[in-house]
Amino acid sequence: MTPHDAGFLLLAVIAAFFANEIWRALGVVLSARLDEDGALFAWVRMVATALVAGLVAKLVLSPSGGFALAPLWLRLGSAGVGIAAYTLGRRSLALGVAAAEVALVLGVVALGA
Numbered sequence: 048m049t050p051h052d053a054g055f056l057l058l059a060v061i062a063a064f065f066a067n068e069i070w071r072a073l074g075v076v077l078s079a080r081l082d083e084d085g086a087l088f089a090w091v092r093m094v095a096t097a098l099v100a101g102l103v104a105k106l107v108l109s110p111s112g113g114f115a116l117a118p119l120w121l122r123l124g125s126a127g128v129g130i131a132a133y134t135l136g137r138r139s140l141a142l143g144v145a146a147a148e149v150a151l152v153l154g155v156v157a158l159g160a
Contacts (some may be wrong), residue, residue, distance in 0.1 A: 071139050125151035 048056075081088055106114065107122045114122075129147025136142035 106136065117151060118158075121154040121158070125154060 103126065107126050108119075110117075110122065125147045128150040131142045132146030133139060133143030
């Protein structure tokens, strides 16, 4: 990597940082006026949930890369383990994701894939 490339990379990282921080600061300022129980906030939560559900469905039913090596039954089973852990863990998203990941990795290792 030449010094010119390193300088360009550093400039890109700094520009990306400030572009992100502007929106974060604006979000903090504007969120003070939002009603968490209001219709707008409920709609945003529903859209976010639908996007995550769609992404998970695509990853499980139509994976790409190394994830496609796991059979469908294993992907569905690990998703089920994650949902069960999420439910039993008092709606802990981190617990659900970790349990599904562990189930998938252990299943792939057991299959020797």
